[in-house]
Amino acid sequence: MLRKPLKLPVRLARILALLLLCALALLSVLLPTLVDLLCEARAGLHPQLPPLPTGQKGLLLALAYVMVLVAAGAILFLIRLLRSISRGKVFSESTVLHLLAVSLCCFLEALLFLGTSVWFLSSLLGVGIFAFIGLCLLTVRNVMSEACRIKAENDFTI
Template sequence: MNWNKDKSVKLSKFCVCLFMLILAGVCIGAPWLFRLLIRLRVQDLAGKFELFLVSTYTAAVPAAAALYGLWRLLRNISEGEVFIPENVSILRLLSWCCIAAGLVCLFSALYYMPFLIVSAAAAFVGLILRVVKNVFAEAVRLKDENDYTI
């Protein structure tokens, strides 16, 4: 199989769409999912149904924004627009979305400790995205400088 940039972008777009569907499914099915979880772990989670819903729907906002940002980033890349200021802004948005989701999970760890792992992972991904954003910003600066050099 001959793998190229276009196939990679198409696969990434497919994955973004898949995650959009999963996010929508989780938001729609959250009441059922958490009732099942609480029923299975009655002693640990009794009375925390509403907290799970609040955490899920609060974290869904930055998750949806991140998926939209990923879609825009992939669209720009597929159009050959890689080192542009808009992509730097999108990467900044993605990093803040990860940090926001990490904060939601950090507060959610007060009632369910496994959220602490998710919080740390989200914060770490947010940090990596900040570094990538800084690299892109420097690349945009160098590209602009190079474009104006005769």
């Protein structure tokens, strides 16, 4: 079982992840309006640029929906990871797999942000942030994998 001081942060992280999932659900409902607002803001900031054609706006909306889906996937994997940690399965194969899944979702999110940078240059900030988080998680995943190997070695030393 997980020690008491470790339980609180895991519980808090689970609550925050659930709240984030709810926020994403709300965001997906408001997405068409938000995309319209973004396009208006772009037109306001750069009046020299031509307004986005309806087709491109549709593509942007589709990309935004995929981004929300990928983010939701990452959060779901994170919730599963936190659940297995709270059950005391810290150094297990499932932890390693969930960490890999979350990091891959982050890389995918970075790629999607890169796609939107065609219209919004500020999206490159998102690319940097998500690629960095993905790299960090991939490193943690590799450390966890090594820890699992050491634990197995220790468990089978009688």
